[in-house]
Amino acid sequence: MRPRLPRRPSRYWFTGLRPRLAAAFVAVALLASVVASGIAYVLVRRSMLQRAQDTALTEVRGVVARTVPSRLPPDAVGTVSGDLTFRLTYGRDDRRAYAGPLALDGPIAVPVPAADPGSPREDALHVPVSQEFARRATRGMVFQRIVRRGKPYLLIGAHAGNYVTTAKEPQRTTPPIVFVSVSLESEARELRSFTRSVVIADAAALAAALLLALAATRGVLRPVRRLGRAARALGDGDLTVRIPERGRDELADLARTFNATADALERTVTELRAMDAASRRFVADVSHELRTPLTSMLAVTDVLTENAAATEPGGTAARLVAAETRRLGILVEHLIEISRFDAGAAALQLDDVLVGEAVAGTLAARGWTGRVTVDGPAGLIARIDPRRFDVVVANLAGNALKHGAPPVRLEYGPAERDGRPGFRVAVTDHGPGLSEDLLPVVFDRFVKAEAARTRSEGSGLGLSIARENAVLHGGTLEAANAPGAGAVFTAWLPLGPEEADGLDGLDGLDGSDGRDG
């Protein structure tokens, strides 16, 4: 029997090539889109904030330069501060400004920030000003982005430079220090909407990548599936299967290799089959050619035996020649029989047969009636080929009598197998049984129990022919060793041919309670 090929699982959901390829595709697409959009995001954010900062810084610088002259009148800081805050915040809701006197020594006075930076009614700065920031603002323009309560603000510090003070009272003519806080909420809002767009675009790219991946893997895997189907068909014995060799890729190369392999396999198998058939035909031809001269020889040796019976030594030789010739005849008959099986020329001549009678007839014809104990229901009827059944029974019984030891026991009875009604015939002897190495090959041709005795009486084909006969019926023939006894040969035959097994089988089971023997 050919070993059964493993079935293909219907789907490889997580380990198959398709999900893996698709996952790789999607991962690459995700990576690419995230990296690209991340870079775009960073660039956009940088330029957006840069623009906002530059605008605010330029305006603050311009307003301070326009408002604060290089030389101030005494005690005019308040007036200048008012001008500065007015001009820095005029028409700008997102800006708040503070301008105040700059202490020339000691800590710089910084404005108190608004309690709620989000309230539009507040005039104070959105964010607090650190002493460090104020100190650096006296040396040059500085800015800082600060997040307060989750909202971003730009803080700018400036102090007019290149001014002239009076030597004795510099405090009265020092220009004020300026702090401006700008809400970056509109930029943050723009960034959020940009992020939303980017996320949507990335999701769309991912979906497209997934579709593309599925389409691509489908294209890649279709030839693989076709190849798998073809390989399975080849394994199941269909040597003519081929697959189309489209494309110029590795899979097409694989298909070409597969086709070449299948070609070679088909050629080899065809050659082997042809050789096998030729050798079988040769055996059949030889057997047929041998039969005619052997028939003549048998007739001649019989005459010779009768004539030589008078003298003792000559009689022995003649009997020996006659026996060997008869054996040769049996061998040739067996060879012809088995070559018929090989050629598929064997046919069943079915008839309704009482199994008990058929068995008794077989034993009686061979003169074994007393030597074999028969046990079985008398009324068992089977639709079988009586001649072939006779061959089976004769072979089993003869084998037991020749190679086993008495008592030989033959049992038959109805037996169902795989739901099919049938009957079995078991022959048990009390000999040594079959050796372990002989058991698996006992039905092979020219296998003999006593290998050394090449001149044994059997042809070595009897059990093979018996088995071929059983198989022809759709039955089986098996050999085993019975515990406490010798070899057991069991033949199982269906009660009738497969298409009409039901009713015939019921008839045969009727007599199962009546036993004889």
Add this chain to the structure above:
Amino acid sequence: MRSVLAAALVPVLLATAACGVRPTGIIDAGSKPVSGYRPEPVTIYLVKRNRLVPVRRPGLPGHPFLGVTQLGVPLTTEERNAGLTTAIPRGLELRLTEYGGVPPDDVGETTVADEIGSTGELVVETSSKRRWSRLALGQVACTAEAVRGVRRTLLMTDPEADVLARKRPGDLRLRCADHADLR
């Protein structure tokens, strides 16, 4: 496959972690803003040996009447060293209002004057009820008239009372020419 997923997740996490406007440290944005111009100086009248003397002080852009308010601040050290004094009462704040030709009786709300109205009259408010010396009045009148467009000055020493009582006992109409003897 797991490593591929991890490689894909890392930038996602990084991107989400670095979203929005990030705070920064203190960043320098160039040198100090420098004004490239000097506004017109203002002329104020101080007192030197009981005479009115014009003195120049730096002006401010957009504040043409700065001189009048500058009369209220103390003298600088340089001015004192030059022997200059002021007759304006100490601790006095001068506010400028402009009513654009409307009679002073109807002034209900005052605004800071940045330009002179068609009448050419500058209204100076002060909360001080102390006696103003003639020198001080001359300082105010001549400083105001040093500004282009001002022809006379109205000094309201008690503006609150004036408005409510509709009487103007504290109003003083001043002209620099009336104090020519002090120059």
